[in-house]
Amino acid sequence: MQLQSYAQGQWVTGNGEPVTLLSAISGKPVATINSDGLDFAGIANYARSIGGPALRELTFHQRAMKLKQLALYLNERKEIFYALSRETGATRSDSWIDIEGGIATLFSFSGKGRREMPNGHVYLDGQPEVLSRKGSFIGQHVYLPLEGVAVHINAFNFPCWGMLEKIAPTLIAGVPVIVKPASQSAYLTELMFRHMIESGIFPEGSLQLICGGVGNLLDNLGCQDAVTFTGSATTGLKLRQHPNLMQNSVRFTMEADSLNASILGPDAGPGTPEFDLYVKEVVREMTTKAGQRCTCIRRAIVPRHYATDVIDAIKARLMKVVVGDPQNEGVTMGALASHDQCIEVAERIGQLSETCELVYDGVDQPGMDQLPSDGAYFAPRLLYCDRPLENTGVHDIEAFGPVSTVIPYESNEQAIKLARLGQGSLVSSIFTYDDEFARQMVIGIGAWHGRILIGNRDCGKESTGHGSALPTLIHGGPGRAGGGQEMGGVRGILHYMQAIALQGSPTTLTRITDCWIEGASRLESEVHPFRKKLTELRIGDSITTGKRKITLEDIEHFAEFSGDKFYAHMDQEAASANPFFEGRVAHGYFIVSAAAGLFVDPAPGPVLANYGLENLRFLTPVNPDDEIQVEFTCKQKIPRENEDYGEVRWDTHVYNQNRELVARYDVLTMVEK
DSSP: OBOOEEETTEEEOOOSOOEEEEOTTTOOEEEEEOOTTOOHHHHHHHIIIIIHHHHHHSOHHHHHHHHHHHHHHHHHTHHHHHHHHGGGTOOHHHHHHHHHHHHHHHHHHHHHHHHHSOSSSOEEEEEEEEOSSSSSSEEEEEEEEOSSOEEEEOOSSOTTHHHHHHHHHHHHHTOOEEEEOOGGGHHHHHHHHHHHHHHTOSOTTSEEEOOSOOTTGGGGOOTTOEEEEEEOHHHHHHHHTOHHHHHTTOEEEEEEOOOOEEEEOTTOOTTSHHHHHHHHHHHHHHHGGGGOOTTOOOEEEEEGGGHHHHHHHHHHHHTTOOBSOTTSTTOOBOOOSOHHHHHHHHHHHHHHTTTSEEEEOOTTOTTGGGSOTTSOOOOOEEEEOSOTTTOGGGGTOOOOSSEEEEEEESSHHHHHHHHHTTSSEEEEEEEOSOHHHHHHHHHHHGGGEEEEEEEOTTTTTTOOOTTOOOTTSEEOOSGGGOSOOEESTHHHHHTTEEEEEEEEOHHHHHHHHTSOOTTSOOEEOSSOGGGSOTTTOOTTEEEEEEEEEOOHHHHHHHHHHHOOOOHHHHOHHHHHHSTTOSSOOOOHHHHHHHHHHHHOOOSSSSEEEEEEEEEEEEOSOOOTTOEEEEEEEEEEEEEOTTSSEEEEEEEEEEEETTSOEEEEEEEEEEEEO
16 A cells, blocks of 8 residues: 555645555565655644644634543454554564554553543642742743644554654644654554544644654744654764754754663562563563564673573573464564564674673574564574673664563662663663662662663562553653653643743732632622532632631540540640640631631532542631631632533631631532533
């Protein structure tokens, strides 16, 4: 099939000489690819002028709901993608990571967007900053969507997940996307993309696809645009230094291959659960996706006196790995992406072998002797570097395939030094049941890694593993790994938004942010706010309650009823000796309960439930015979898109008779629309 690009609302075929893409399994042609003749400037402008405004018109929740709809749509068609994924050399389990793992990322970001972001257009970052003595001039950090386009340049190893994990946060942010997949496996990306466009879920212009080269696209980007790249550090460096990207300060996020390490603790010798977990993990990382993952374990750093045991255990497991056509029963490892990839991996192994010993060459790997020569099959290889501090090639050369090197260490300090010689990695793992060793390793190597997994018998069964990048955690790393970050929940969404420091009056900033800020106008009404439905409530609607005297009898009754007989509530002499109190004081939780008795309207109505408090602080002690009074204000409304109710956050201030602030907190309720 001839791959097409989806540009400016239509499928377009390149008019140049196409490049033929071969199956990693059979070596036969699968597709041709070419993007010559595309109007790359027009593609970028189409995203900005058509897709961007349509996306920004939607709220965060509406965009998140569309992401969920897209995930459901693709999930119903997943077997179509599995059928073609085989041609990339992937086994069913490899394809599961790519296809269903990618779809799961859409679900995850959809949930994050709806749970952790407002159903509006402005994202608040932190609490207001008081900038003046009387509080009439304040600051508030917010985020707004970029008004450009995000260009995602992806790697060959995950044609589905690589696309979906990037578009998920981008679309929730409200920024249109141009996807540029790596050519070798672009046929699978194009297939999934066709279904995404067919769904019609996202507005026109939100999603475009380039199959082939990007032409002069990068020359047509500006300060509102963003570029992400996943692939080799060499290619990434060339892109990062593109004159136009540098001149216009185009946001650039890079996720490159890295020489990730896994460290075995001195306590985790043969016979321990941690030793077995370690060996299993190294082999899994060598063989999943045939070792073609940027998070694979390339350096297995182990105590020197366990090196032989580790090598023997890894070899024993590798001998059980069956290489072959993923559709054949019993096959546990597929092929590399292409013959060129096989040649490159073999060259890298040759370079490593100059200073390392090849301790497992894969010659007798089960199934290898029956494979067709046209397939890109490659047996696992294990090396051993006896002098890793002198022979630094093991920390510089990466064979991007089913290859790992065992590296011995002789002290905790040396283990840290060896891990850091990778010059920045996406992930490292530590297998130990000694928490002090784990702590030393994390502090020693943490600054050089984007993620660290600690594996032991307590979490081993549920651990997602060394190589699994998760949508809720950041994916990226310093130095050689590219210096970027992706995913990480809302953190990933904010990469495509502009941080802004607003300054002004509390009332004005309340109107802009749709969140009531202390000092802003309060809208007192004869109608209790609990009588108003969500659509009737206004930000700032409030009541000032009547007063209640807190008596000694109240305090003692609450102590008996709750069982909380802390001395400050019960013993006058002991309470007076406390530097914070002048005598017996009321329980903080009693003040919260008494405050609710003042502001709650008890009759059935639009308020359906109270589901919690946030930011509770007790500020001034309440003594017997003090009076309390509450100012209760509608702070924020978050309608739920597919429900007949929404969330309302109420700012709650409790004062005493001297107008001193006793307590403050947010009350969270569900309110009928």
